[in-house]
Amino acid sequence: MPGQLVKVLEPISSFGGNIQSVVHRRERKTPLGRVPVTIIFDVGERVRLNRILRAFRSMGVRIIRIGEREGAVRSTVLLVGHIVHTDIRDTIDRLNELGGVMVSDLSLAMGRVGQESAARMTIAADDERRTALALSKLEKISARKKLLVIKSVEGM
Amino acid sequence: MAIVGFGNLGRGLARVLIEKSEFLRRTQGLIPRVVAVVDEHGAAVDEDGLDLRRLLRVAERKGTVAAHPKGKRGKSALEIIEGTEADVVFELTPTNIKTGEPGLTHIKKAMQAEKHVITSNKGPLVVAFKELDSLARRCGVEFRYSASVGGGVPVIGLAKGLLAGNEIRAIRGVLNGTTNYILTRMSKENAPFDVVLHEAQELGIAEKDPTLDIEGIDTACKITILANSLLGVNARLRDVRVAGIRNVRPEAIRLAREAGYVIKLVGVAKRDLLEVGPKLVPLGHPLAVGGTLNAVTFELDLAREITITGFGAGPQETSSSLLGDLIDIHRVLGG
Numbered sequence: 025m026p027g028q029l030v031k032v033l034e035p036i037s038s039f040g041g042n043i044q045s046v047v048h049r050r051e052r053k054t055p056l057g058r059v060p061v062t063i064i065f066d067v068g069e070r071v072r073l074n075r076i077l078r079a080f081r082s083m084g085v086r087i088i089r090i091g092e093r094e095g096a097v098r099s100t101v102l103l104v105g106h107i108v109h110t111d112i113r114d115t116i117d118r119l120n121e122l123g124g125v126m127v128s129d130l131s132l133a134m135g136r137v138g139q140e141s142a143a144r145m146t147i148a149a150d151d152e153r154r155t156a157l158a159l160s161k162l163e164k165i166s167a168r169k170k171l172l173v174i175k176s177v178e179g180m
Numbered sequence: 181m182a183i184v185g186f187g188n189l190g191r192g193l194a195r196v197l198i199e200k201s202e203f204l205r206r207t208q209g210l211i212p213r214v215v216a217v218v219d220e221h222g223a224a225v226d227e228d229g230l231d232l233r234r235l236l237r238v239a240e241r242k243g244t245v246a247a248h249p250k251g252k253r254g255k256s257a258l259e260i261i262e263g264t265e266a267d268v269v270f271e272l273t274p275t276n277i278k279t280g281e282p283g284l285t286h287i288k289k290a291m292q293a294e295k296h297v298i299t300s301n302k303g304p305l306v307v308a309f310k311e312l313d314s315l316a317r318r319c320g321v322e323f324r325y326s327a328s329v330g331g332g333v334p335v336i337g338l339a340k341g342l343l344a345g346n347e348i349r350a351i352r353g354v355l356n357g358t359t360n361y362i363l364t365r366m367s368k369e370n371a372p373f374d375v376v377l378h379e380a381q382e383l384g385i386a387e388k389d390p391t392l393d394i395e396g397i398d399t400a401c402k403i404t405i406l407a408n409s410l411l412g413v414n415a416r417l418r419d420v421r422v423a424g425i426r427n428v429r430p431e432a433i434r435l436a437r438e439a440g441y442v443i444k445l446v447g448v449a450k451r452d453l454l455e456v457g458p459k460l461v462p463l464g465h466p467l468a469v470g471g472t473l474n475a476v477t478f479e480l481d482l483a484r485e486i487t488i489t490g491f492g493a494g495p496q497e498t499s500s501s502l503l504g505d506l507i508d509i510h511r512v513l514g515g
Contacts, residue, residue, distance in 0.1 A: 040440075040462070068440075068462075069462075100439050100441065100460060101460075102432050102435060102436060102443075102460065104427050104428065104429055104432050105427070131435055131438070133431035133432070133434060133435055134431075135429065135431065140427070140429060141431065142429050142431040142432035142434075142435055143435070144435040144436070144438070144439055172423065172427045172428075172458070174428075174432065174436075174443060174457070174458045174459060174460055175459060175460065176441070176459065176460040176461075176462070177352060177444070177446050177448075177459040177460065177461045177462075177465070177467060178462065178465070
């Protein structure tokens, strides 16, 4: 039905997702008149993905298959402390050592000389299990380097 | 009723009882009679019921209820608890999280004297929750502590009442108004922690010694109480992993904001995890409340997620919870 597709896409943006592509496969319409659609979108946190999927289901959309891509689960985390002096390079290398985990973004706000700094790090992982692994490794590293770790409340 | 502890909360309760007397009679058929009030210097007792207006005036002017015509200096809380005919004891003395005293002894003695207990005092709950809970059962009395978490926000009442059919999987909350105020101001003004803390102290939002709030210990106490009372775990304060907000720098708040987050001091209670620390909360998330507000999200098997928000601290707000507990006991007992 015209307009239906646009309505279906609504939850993606309202829960903070970012649509990359939509392929409408009219040629594969089912006998009941359902039209398969492939949607690729980015979403920051697993919890938000779950909310989007729930919204789909409650609208009567049947989800046939969910495929996640490499580095699909991204988590934002802040570090506060002597980040540079405690070798940020080493911190990142040790996270990247984990398979399927990569530090994909880093912003640093330096304090004045001798003062503490703050950093925002994005960790991209292939799935949730690897995200949890990376975050717990980061917490261990940070405890040793006396850095404060500020994780997201979502997924805690 | 007997009121033990007549500081801000005790006086706030007295004021509300005066204002609401007609309302309580009309809507609940409840005519509360305060037969004893005790503070650190002494007590005032009248089995026919104390005139609360007069009591408040005396307490404000002379600094103790013992100066009331029916008052007596040096009369202790234990004498009052054991020696008066009150049905309900309000335990409103200051919190001591190490020993729970004097509140802990007051509550035990009241229960043993077969009096129902309503408290706002986190100390006894943190130190001896299980003990008090089972003592209340053994003594056949009601034990209520809604005011200990969330001030005026009915966190415990909501969970134990209308949400009782749910299994609670997790509780996440912004449970300390002082730290929430500080973090909100730091974010709005881009100001350092020390400056904002000083401002909060001048406004009376933060205490002279703000350690318990800013180190996250007050929130950890509340998480301990919620874990014990709502998740059925036998948790102690030392089981909570705690980080405070002293090290949260304005730069960190800015980096968070650029990525669409605010930083909040969040307490988390799950069966296998008790934690308090600064967390990233997405803008627009129900826990992203500003100022001195409190907010609690329950993760539930049936209702999924429920969040309540409101004013935590303050004598009037807390009286809402104390009065709610009193009415609840009145109903349970078929009054």
